[in-house]
Amino acid sequence: MVLPAILDDLMVLDLSQGIAGPLCARLLGDYGADVIKLEPPGGECGRRMPPFFHEDPDPEKSLFFLLTNLNKRGITLDLAQPEGSEILRKLARTADVIVESFAPGYLASLGLDHATLAQDNPGLVMTSITPFGQTGPYRQYKGNEIVAYATSGIMAISGTTDREPLQHGGFPALYEAAMNGMLATNVALLTRDLNGFGQHVDVSIQEVVTSSLVINQPYYSFAGGVQGRRHPEGSSFGHITPCKDGYFVSQEGGSVTWDTIADFFGREELKEPRFADPAQRLVNGPAMDAIILDATKDRTMTEMFKTASEQFRMLFGIVQTPEDLAHCPQLDARSFYQEVEHQLIGRIRVPFRMWNMSAGAASCRRSSPLLGQHNAEVFAGFGYSEAEIGLLRDRGII
Amino acid sequence: MGIEQQDPEAPLPLAGLRVIDISNVFSLPYAGGMLADLGAEVIKIEGPGRLDVSRGGAFSGVYPDNEPGDDPWNRTSTFNLLNRGKKSLALDLRRHEGREVLRDLIRVSDVLMENFTPRVMRGWELDYPHALKLNPNVIMVSCSGYGPHGPYSQYPAQATTQEATHGLAHVTGYRGEEPSKAGQSFVDFLATWALVMGTTLALRYRHRFGKGLWVDVAMYQLGCTMVADRILDWEANKRLGERIGNRHPWLAPQGCYVCAGDDQWCVVSAHDDAEWAALCGVIGHPELAQDARFASNSARMQNHDAIDPVIAAWTVGFSKTEAMERLQDAGVRAGAVFNARDMHLDPHAKARGLLETVQFPPEREIGKRSIIGRPWRLSKTPLHARGPGPMLGEHNREVLQDILGYDDARYAAMEQSGIVGTRPTHPRPVLRMSMDERVERGRLESWDPDYKERLGIED
Numbered sequence: 055m056v057l058p059a060i061l062d063d064l065m066v067l068d069l070s071q072g073i074a075g076p077l078c079a080r081l082l083g084d085y086g087a088d089v090i091k092l093e094p095p096g097g098e099c100g101r102r103m104p105p106f107f108h109e110d111p112d113p114e115k116s117l118f119f120l121l122t123n124l125n126k127r128g129i130t131l132d133l134a135q136p137e138g139s140e141i142l143r144k145l146a147r148t149a150d151v152i153v154e155s156f157a158p159g160y161l162a163s164l165g166l167d168h169a170t171l172a173q174d175n176p177g178l179v180m181t182s183i184t185p186f187g188q189t190g191p192y193r194q195y196k197g198n199e200i201v202a203y204a205t206s207g208i209m210a211i212s213g214t215t216d217r218e219p220l221q222h223g224g225f226p227a228l229y230e231a232a233m234n235g236m237l238a239t240n241v242a243l244l245t246r247d248l249n250g251f252g253q254h255v256d257v258s259i260q261e262v263v264t265s266s267l268v269i270n271q272p273y274y275s276f277a278g279g280v281q282g283r284r285h286p287e288g289s290s291f292g293h294i295t296p297c298k299d300g301y302f303v304s305q306e307g308g309s310v311t312w313d314t315i316a317d318f319f320g321r322e323e324l325k326e327p328r329f330a331d332p333a334q335r336l337v338n339g340p341a342m343d344a345i346i347l348d349a350t351k352d353r354t355m356t357e358m359f360k361t362a363s364e365q366f367r368m369l370f371g372i373v374q375t376p377e378d379l380a381h382c383p384q385l386d387a388r389s390f391y392q393e394v395e396h397q398l399i400g401r402i403r404v405p406f407r408m409w410n411m412s413a414g415a416a417s418c419r420r421s422s423p424l425l426g427q428h429n430a431e432v433f434a435g436f437g438y439s440e441a442e443i444g445l446l447r448d449r450g451i452i
Numbered sequence: 453m454g455i456e457q458q459d460p461e462a463p464l465p466l467a468g469l470r471v472i473d474i475s476n477v478f479s480l481p482y483a484g485g486m487l488a489d490l491g492a493e494v495i496k497i498e499g500p501g502r503l504d505v506s507r508g509g510a511f512s513g514v515y516p517d518n519e520p521g522d523d524p525w526n527r528t529s530t531f532n533l534l535n536r537g538k539k540s541l542a543l544d545l546r547r548h549e550g551r552e553v554l555r556d557l558i559r560v561s562d563v564l565m566e567n568f569t570p571r572v573m574r575g576w577e578l579d580y581p582h583a584l585k586l587n588p589n590v591i592m593v594s595c596s597g598y599g600p601h602g603p604y605s606q607y608p609a610q611a612t613t614q615e616a617t618h619g620l621a622h623v624t625g626y627r628g629e630e631p632s633k634a635g636q637s638f639v640d641f642l643a644t645w646a647l648v649m650g651t652t653l654a655l656r657y658r659h660r661f662g663k664g665l666w667v668d669v670a671m672y673q674l675g676c677t678m679v680a681d682r683i684l685d686w687e688a689n690k691r692l693g694e695r696i697g698n699r700h701p702w703l704a705p706q707g708c709y710v711c712a713g714d715d716q717w718c719v720v721s722a723h724d725d726a727e728w729a730a731l732c733g734v735i736g737h738p739e740l741a742q743d744a745r746f747a748s749n750s751a752r753m754q755n756h757d758a759i760d761p762v763i764a765a766w767t768v769g770f771s772k773t774e775a776m777e778r779l780q781d782a783g784v785r786a787g788a789v790f791n792a793r794d795m796h797l798d799p800h801a802k803a804r805g806l807l808e809t810v811q812f813p814p815e816r817e818i819g820k821r822s823i824i825g826r827p828w829r830l831s832k833t834p835l836h837a838r839g840p841g842p843m844l845g846e847h848n849r850e851v852l853q854d855i856l857g858y859d860d861a862r863y864a865a866m867e868q869s870g871i872v873g874t875r876p877t878h879p880r881p882v883l884r885m886s887m888d889e890r891v892e893r894g895r896l897e898s899w900d901p902d903y904k905e906r907l908g909i910e911d
Contacts, residue, residue: 060657085653104702105685117684168831187829190803195780197787200698200706204719204787205776207795208636209708213626215894218708219717219789221698222634223623229678233645238828240652241490245465245833247659254831261806261827264795266641268478268824269513271807272529273896274792275822275907277514277887281792282715282897292612294621294631301631303616308608359617363607371613373621373631376686376693379676387602388673403687405680409646409673410599412580412666414657 059086060414064150064243066090067142068126069133071098073228074259075155075183076122078235082151083125084406084416090432091126092142094133095450097425107399113425114398120422121404122232124394128423129432130452138451139164145436146171150252151239152180158188168254179242179252183235187258197259202227206263211270214286230266231259294373295343297350301373302358308369318366319349379405392418397427426452458834464491465833466655470855471563472497472554473538474545476504477511478611479643479671480567480595481534486648488537489826489835492563495851496538496842497554499545500873503844506531508880511637516818520882523875526816526843533823535841536810541852542845542873549871551576556856558586563651565593569608570600580666591654591664595643599670609671611637618675623682627697639675646674704752705731705759708789709767711775715897717789718767718775728752730782735766773798793900796822796907809909810840820909845874 064087068079076091076098083089100122101113108115132138143166146152152171154161161167168180182188185197186205195201203209203221213220238255246252264271273279294303306315316324324330324345328338335342350358355372362370379385392406399421406418429452433443446452469492473484481496481504488494498504503525506512513529521527544550555578558564564583566573573579573594580592594600597609615621615634625632650667658664676683685691693701698719700706705728706721722728725748729741740746740762745755752759767775772788779786788794795801808825812818818840825837852858852872866872890896904910 058661060653060660063660081649105681105689105691107688109689117688118681121680121684186800187804190800192780192800195776196783196785198700198721198723198785200700200708200719200721201785201787204708204717204789207790207792209717209719209789210791211636212634213632217626218698218710220624220626220632221708221719222620222638223625223693223695224620224679224682226620226638226678230642230645233642233649234827237645237649237652238826238830240649240656241465242830242833244652244655244659245462245830247656248463248465251832253833256829256831258804258806258827261804264806265824265827266636266638267792267795268482268533268641269511269530269636270792271795271824272533272821273514274796274900274903275807275909276516276529277518278900278903279514279792279887279890279896280898280900282894285894293633294616296630301616301621303613303621303633305610305612307610310608363604367608369608369610369613371616371621373616374619375622376619376679376682376691379619379679379683380686382676384598384602384604385673385676387605388599388670390673390676399688402684405677405683407673408677409650409667409669411650411654411668413663414653414665 058414059417062086064088065148066151066153067092067145067149068153070153070155070183072100072155073118073122073225074231074235075153076100077229077232078181078183078239079153080122080124080126081232081236082153082239084418085414086417087151089126090428091123091128091423092131093128093425095130095452101425120396120399120402123422124404124406125419126423127428127432128426129429130426132451133164133166135451137446137449139166141451142166143171143174146178147174149175149178151243152178153183153235153239154180155183158182158184158193172252175252177246177250177252179239179246179255181235181239181242181255181257183231183257183259185259187261188256199225199227202259202263205260207267207270208263211281211283213283215283216286219283227259227263231257231262234262295346295350297358298352298354300355302350302355303371303373304362305369308367310366310368314366315368318362318368319346321345321349394418394421396421397424457832459832460834462833464835466490466492469493469563469655470561471495471565472557472561474566474568476567477506478534478637478640480565480647481506482641482644483647483651484538484565485534485536485837486644486826487651489837494538495541495557495847496535497541497543497545498844500542500845500870500875501544501546501877503876503880504531504535506534507844508882516821518887520884521817523843524882525876525879527818532821532841536823537838538842539847539851540842540845541848544871545576547871549866549869551578553852553856553871554578555586557851558583558590560855561587561590563591563593565647565651567595570594570596570605574600589658589662589664591651591658591667593647593651593654593667593669595647595669595671597670598672599668604672611639611671614639614672614675618672619679619682620675623679623693623695625695625697627695627699629695631695639671642674642678643669643671699756703749704756705763707760707763709760709764711767711772712770713772716772718772719787719789720763720767720779721785723785724749727784731763731779731784734779734782734784735763737762791897808837810837812840816843819911822907822909843874844876845872848872848874
């Protein structure tokens, strides 16, 4: 039985580049939308992002590009040429959603902004994902992961007071921006289902990261408090601690008592008031750290994770590496990984499923497109003859 | 955006929908708050003996002007941000009669959201298969640490320990040093976005196909998707990745540089040769753009240590915002490291209006406060936080009598037996520590006694 997909009635044009915009468009594709990715004839910048398959920097082998462009067909189109813009205008007449990440005002300069395109297609939703949003004095500022982290407010409270502020590793701001782009697009689509009109959705990557600061922000508006970074000294309980083969982190709370935690570490002295009393513990942090370090130096991450979680019901984490995640039985139980067949890379397993659903779940139907892979098919679908497509190709428009 | 006009009369996207929100901590409460912004009627259920932890303790933030008042559980900053615009039903779900009320409510609601450990709703026979029997079109949205199935499904979970397990800590930390805690319950907010994504998808599914579905968000799995590029690098190249602090994994230079003043910083990042040349120009060393040591991205990656002091020698002469403005005006990626004060007062933030002012009812004596709205705008549908978080049990009567039609006698009996209530049965101890003391003890970097004037929210 073929299950219906939630967004399989939608056609999406993805004009975006990099990480956040393309991943947003992919998420729409994951739920069934027909996503057509439009790239400039030279390919978008995401094709040059590491990691590459077998470390071969061929723009067709970027694994980051593969990840953010699953479930799309790919065409090329030079929007900077008047004929290219004209073609986009035609494609946009039947599109439901456009995802874009150009500097604010660029599409308007080509007559391709939402207000103009919606004249011929009032139901059109356009989702713009940019570093600082479409309005405000910084709207033309360039951004990236660390700029979003710095200006959002989160970096000021990451790291330690004796060092510079510290960004988180990887690209969490851009992944989160993609999620918000998809979410806001859904909201615009629900609105359209009610009243028929589409609208322009303005996602600011800076604001996405700020939106996670739910303790930090109202601390100021309720009492004028400004949080800073943590002090480097003091207790490492609740901070990351080394063990025999890696690192772990344990946290008080949940349903367990301090005595249970002491039992897990197998050290009776932890039950003494100087550690058991939270106020005294803060003062006696270094002594406690030494006891815990000694108690765990011969224990492995996997053993401690299992014992602490299953027998002691503690809040316990271990610092897993990408290798650990690649072999994780829990992720397998959640069907996290899906396999795709890429034209040049071959069969590859990709981390795919963000969450599960009893119906209409995300499906991985096709790999990322090669540059212009679907030109013939897509343009034919829009009524262009083979001769016309050849002509466009010769003139460098596609 | 200026061309299109918002229509203040535009119907809210989720108007007419009723959501039951049995939520705790950050992830699900915040998602429910967003659904309220979108127009849903959101009924938050807490137990009189099991309050949401953001009503007190470590996750609750601070009281207005650090004053706990007579009802501290209604006054915490974090709770009022997350639970904006909701109704509150304080209902004891541990008792059979309480769960009967919940069953009645499921029959007349569109969405049921919960973030218990998976065994709880199963044990009460209120998991999705059972909820369906009460309401065949119901949408159920669950959020748990590891998901209801699989070897870790029963493991206790919280963001702080999960950020290690889901792979973020492995890549977070100062360059070449030990893994570092990200803090701020990072994965909770991923869950917030996922829960709203899942709910809006489910609503569209129901709109198109006439049936509900179950959205099952596991925070661990979600966190792992944030390091998907690292996992692919392992799968294809057997590379584990490393901690690189504030540098960029494949572009140079990038870093966080000290500025004039106390603890002031600006990040700088050049993505290509042109941006590097522009950066060299701004910092007064145009000759470095021609220097062979820095002539290509790979050369700059190689000689990054030599570049850092040159940039820092320039940034230290400017305030963080001045450094950012000068660099950005020349086309170089840069960002001042803003703190909570800047987040409220920076001109861009003010112009954008991410922070929204909510007015508390006069009897709550909290006045006006700004809270985070949503990081996206719709050109035609104006959205706002529709009020502060509710007082505990504020809408008990409205929910049980107006929505469920219980008569006066039945309602009075439930109040009498404590099935519903408006006061916590086990109030948390209140932290009494002056703002100055918080600064002295390192809990805060600083505080502004005149913050209300600065924000324009004087009484």
